[in-house]
Amino acid sequence: MSTAERWLKKLGYKAQKHHKDIYMDGHECKDVMEYQNKFLKVMESLEHLMIQYDMExxxxxxxxxxxxxxxxxxxxxxxxxxMNDQQSISWLAEG
Incomplete structure (x- = not known):
């Protein structure tokens, strides 16, 4: 672990402690909604080629x-x- 940390430092990475931030979901953004509509049209056009399942x-x-x-x-x-939710440090490059 210490060898990896030394190499990360030599390569310009820095260990930074992080915390949970507020997550802003962009599902209502115009471009996201346009993409969702295109995706749903493609899925609808392929639906007749997919296996369906009955109520059982x-x-x-x-x-x-x-x-x-x-x-x-x-x-x-x-x-x-x-994944890695329990990690409190990230190795990040400048910028």
Whole structure:
């Protein structure tokens, strides 16, 4: 650990203590809303190629035309954004 810290200092990085700040969500910004609308239109156009699920969770496979392939929507929750939450120091370059 001490060797890595010495190298980080030689490379111009500085250890900086950080704290939780207020997070401002930009989901209502004009450009974000435009992107969301474009994304939703693309997803809607691909929906007929995706596996749907009935109320019991059983898959309903799409009826594909020749040359079409099944599309799978892959999503994630925001848990990835909470990695390293317990860290109180970051090594940052100038600027």
């Amino acid at each position: 969770g059983k898959p309903i496979y799409p009826k594909l035309q020749p040359g079409e392939k099944v599309h799978h929507a892959i999503a994630h929750d925001e848990s990835g954004f909470h």
